[in-house]
Amino acid sequence: MSSIESRASDRVFIDNAALMLRAVDIRKTFTLHAQGGVQIDALAGVSLDVEQGECVVLVGPSGAGKSTLLRCLYGNYLASSGSIAIRSDGHDAQHVAITGAEPHDVLRLRRNVVGYVSQFLRVIPRVTTLTLVAEPLVSRGVAEDEARERAAALLARLNVPERLWSLAPATFSGGEQQRVNIARGLIAGHPLLLLDEPTASLDAENRDVVADLVIEARERGAAIVGIFHDEDTRTKVATRRFELQPPLRHQAALH
Amino acid sequence: MTTRITPLMSARAITKQYGGRNGCRNVSFDLYPGEVLCIVGESGSGKTTLLNTLALRTEADSGALHYHATHGEMLDLLAMSEPRRRLLMRTEWGFVQQNPRDGLRSGVSAGANIGEPLMAVGARHYGQIRATATQWMERVELDATRIDEFPAAFSGGMQQRLQIARNLVTGPRLVFMDEPTAGLDVSVQARLLDLLRTLTSTLHLSVLIVTHDIGVARLLAHRLMVMQGGEVVESGLTDQVLDDPQHPYTQTLVSSVLPV
Numbered sequence: 001m002s003s004i005e006s007r008a009s010d011r012v013f014i015d016n017a018a019l020m021l022r023a024v025d026i027r028k029t030f031t032l033h034a035q036g037g038v039q040i041d042a043l044a045g046v047s048l049d050v051e052q053g054e055c056v057v058l059v060g061p062s063g064a065g066k067s068t069l070l071r072c073l074y075g076n077y078l079a080s081s082g083s084i085a086i087r088s089d090g091h092d093a094q095h096v097a098i099t100g101a102e103p104h105d106v107l108r109l110r111r112n113v114v115g116y117v118s119q120f121l122r123v124i125p126r127v128t129t130l131t132l133v134a135e136p137l138v139s140r141g142v143a144e145d146e147a148r149e150r151a152a153a154l155l156a157r158l159n160v161p162e163r164l165w166s167l168a169p170a171t172f173s174g175g176e177q178q179r180v181n182i183a184r185g186l187i188a189g190h191p192l193l194l195l196d197e198p199t200a201s202l203d204a205e206n207r208d209v210v211a212d213l214v215i216e217a218r219e220r221g222a223a224i225v226g227i228f229h230d231e232d233t234r235t236k237v238a239t240r241r242f243e244l245q246p247p248l249r250h251q252a253a254l255h
Numbered sequence: 256m257t258t259r260i261t262p263l264m265s266a267r268a269i270t271k272q273y274g275g276r277n278g279c280r281n282v283s284f285d286l287y288p289g290e291v292l293c294i295v296g297e298s299g300s301g302k303t304t305l306l307n308t309l310a311l312r313t314e315a316d317s318g319a320l321h322y323h324a325t326h327g328e329m330l331d332l333l334a335m336s337e338p339r340r341r342l343l344m345r346t347e348w349g350f351v352q353q354n355p356r357d358g359l360r361s362g363v364s365a366g367a368n369i370g371e372p373l374m375a376v377g378a379r380h381y382g383q384i385r386a387t388a389t390q391w392m393e394r395v396e397l398d399a400t401r402i403d404e405f406p407a408a409f410s411g412g413m414q415q416r417l418q419i420a421r422n423l424v425t426g427p428r429l430v431f432m433d434e435p436t437a438g439l440d441v442s443v444q445a446r447l448l449d450l451l452r453t454l455t456s457t458l459h460l461s462v463l464i465v466t467h468d469i470g471v472a473r474l475l476a477h478r479l480m481v482m483q484g485g486e487v488v489e490s491g492l493t494d495q496v497l498d499d500p501q502h503p504y505t506q507t508l509v510s511s512v513l514p515v
Contacts, residue, residue, distance in 0.1 A: 033503035034510065075492065077499040103478045103492040104260070104287055124452070124474065125445035139456075 009085050013094035018051040019087065020192050020223035021073065022095075026082035028068050042068040044247035045082070048225075052191070055214065055224040055237050060244035066227045069244065070194045073098070073225065074116045075106040086192060089113050111139055115190030117198045121181040123170045129155065129180050130165040136188040154183045158209055174201040179210075186213055193217060195226035199233055211236045261323050263288050263429060263461045264309070269318035271308040272485075279305040280485045282318075288428070291455055291462040293476030293493070295469065295508070301485035302465045303433055309463060310350055310431045311340050325428065345375050349422030349430040353437055355414035358421065359406045365392065365417055366402035372425045391420040395450060412443030416450065423454065430455075432464040436471055448474055469512050473497055481505045 013019055028043040043065040050056050058066040071077040073084060075098045084098040089112040096109050110116070115136075124132065130151050137147035155165060158179040164172065169180050178201050185193070195214070199207045207230065214237045218224055228234045234241075262285035272278035279301035286292050294302045307313045309320065311332060320332040325347060332340070344350075352358035359368050369388040370378075378384050385402070392399040395416040397409075406414055415435060422430060435451070436444045452475055455462055466472055472479055473493060480490040481502065489502040500506045 030499075031501075033506050071498070076494050078491075078495060078501065104290065106492055106495075107477060124449070126449040 009083075009097070010094040013085070013087055016051070018053070019049060020052055021048070021050040021084070021086050021225070023048045023069075023073065023084045024082055026069065026072055026084065027080045028065065028072060028077060029080045041247040043072070043079075043244075046244065047082075048242060050192075050223045050225055052221045052223050053218060053239075055218045055226065055239045056242050057234050057238040057240070058225065058227050058244060059234070059241050061246060063246045064244040065246065066244055067196055070116070070196050070225060070227065074110070074114060074194050075101070076116075086113060111136075113190060114192045114194065115185050115188060116194045117182055117185030117196065119178070119197045119200050121169060121177040121184075123168065123177070125170070126168055128166050129160070129169050129172075132169065133180060133183045133187055136184060140188055151183065151187060154187055155180070157213075158183055159206055175203065175206065178202060179206060182210055182213070186217065189217070189220070189222070191222055193222050193224045193226070195224065195228075197227050197229050200229055207233055260287055262286055263290075263323050264463075265319075265321045266309060267319040269305070269308055269320060270316045271304055271313060272316060273304075277301065277304070278485055279308065279482070282480075282487050284480060284487075284490065286429075286461055286463065288461055289456075289459045290478065291460075291464065291476045292478050292480065293472040294463065294465045294480050294482060295467065295472050296482035297467060297508070300482040302482050304485075305482070306431055306433055306463060306465045310348070311344070312350075322429075345372070346425065347428050349425075349427040351415075351418055351422050351430065351432040351435050353434040355406070355411065355418045358418040359414060361406055364403045364405060365397070365409070368406060368417060368421050369424050372421060376425055387424060388420075391424050392417075394454075395420045396446070410443075412439050412447060415439060415447055419447075419450070419454070423458065423460075426458075427460070429461045429463070432462060434466055435464070436466070436468065444471075451475060469497065469509065481508065 009022065012022060024047050026043055026046045030040045030042060032038045046069055058069065060066055068077060072079045079099050082099065085095040086098055086109060088094065088096045088109065096105055098106060130148055133151035133155060134147035137150060138144060152165065160176060160179050164176065169177050172180065182198050199210050202210065211233050214224065226237065264286040267283045269282045270280050282305055294305060296302045308315050315333055322330045322332050324330050366385060366388040369391050370384040373384050373387060389399045389402060392402060397413055397416055406417060409417060436447055439447065448471060464475060476493045478491065479493050479496045480487045481496065481504065483504040489496060489500065489505045496505060497509055500509050
């Protein structure tokens with residue numbers, strides 16, 4: 001992004017104080033080099049603004065690019081074209097453009113601004129559940145004791161049995177790992193949350209707890225973009241729905 | 256819009272070749288304070304040559320290499336005199352070898368292996384050196400009552416932890432690591448990785464680590480450089496490079512990992 005463009009989008013974030021995220025014309029094409037350079041279009045020009053206090057639920061059939069969009073917003077996938085700007089915590093500028101940002105800027109943004117909950121927990125050998133959940137707070141400078149207390153409270157609320165807190169979650173059931181993952185994703189109160197099917201392997205009771213947590217985050221002003229597989233949760237948490245359609249897929253390589 | 260932090264180390268077009276081939280070509284990057292940068296690639300990709308060149312263990316053919324020293328001075332490493340290089344290595348750097356036997360002294364005790372680097376930077380009080388060595392043994396989860404045993408009496412994983420203690424005891428700012436987990440049992444690897452992860456973040460270390468193990472890279476590194484045929488073919492945020500690899504070689508590398 002040129003400095004002129006950068007200043008222009010800074011203006012947008014100044015003019016609209018509630019704007020957290022602006023994605024403009026995001027395209028994503030995967031090129032599979034090992035398979036003859038086949039190109040798969042996953043997103044064909046998606047634009048989305050998200051404001052504080054909004055929960056935008058992504059809807060669309062399987063293959064519409066819902067997860068791909070979330071991953072682009074998190075900087076986990078590189079958008080092939082388009083721009084993604086996120087309101088920054090820094091004092092030097094209003095926003096950071098995830099597209100084209102330096103890795104350390106993306107990491108700082110993830111520490112302080114953008115939280116992401118995936119479907120699966122990435123287990124770290126030997127690290128206990130309580131430490132894992134407290135980590136995002138500790139990395140933001142919260143004292144270890146306080147971070148662990150808050151982690152314990154959140155795990156209890158998500159019905160993760162206390163006897164599991166001192167264990168590494170590698171051997172937990174899918175639903176237990178999922179709840180540990182949610183606790184880790186929500187504990188730091190990030191102002192922008194990206195949720196990729198956080199309720200996928202949960203029973204009805206725990207799904208309701210997660211829905212309540214999402215609503216609370218929204219009500220304290222977080223901007224949320226999420227994918228939820230059940231209509232019940234969608235209805236509870238959404239302030240707006242955003243429809244995605246699968247682009248024309250599997251175009252043959254141009255050579 | 257981006258934060259302007261001074262890089263700890265800046266490499267520009269670093270080249271080191273053996274008879275016009277192999278080695279590494281034209282490598283440029285900035286390493287920031289507290290950042291763990293992983294160099295991945297298969298055997299023969301030039302990653303160890305690059306590491307040795309950056310650590311001033313082999314002379315670069317061409318390029319520029321700068322280091323931001325503690326006192327604020329920007330050092331031109333390639334133009335620096337040998338004694339000053341030695342001083343820098345002793346006081347601000349560590350180097351963890353793949354094989355702990357290369358990084359430890361076999362003829363002296365575990366405690367002496369940890370204490371020696373301290374003496375090299377001026378420590379003279381025997382009691383204090385021994386106390387520090389004891390603390391470090393505990394910190395790397397070694398039985399401190401074995402402080403007087405020789406390295407050969409320890410298992411491979413323990414020796415590697417001992418080597419890490421020897422390298423970190425002087426409080427370096429930058430640590431080079433060459434395949435620190437290779438050659439260890441998987442169960443021992445996990446313990447070492449967790450230890451490295453904790454130490455690098457609590458000590459705010461900058462680390463340049465060479466590995467061919469994608470799992471190690473994912474767990475430890477903030478950022479990756481992927482090497483093939485002596486050149487960096489792709490670099491970026493660790494999870495981005497591994498989850499959305501752009502270069503054909505990186506795609507092959509990532510898709511070759513067996514799912515667990």
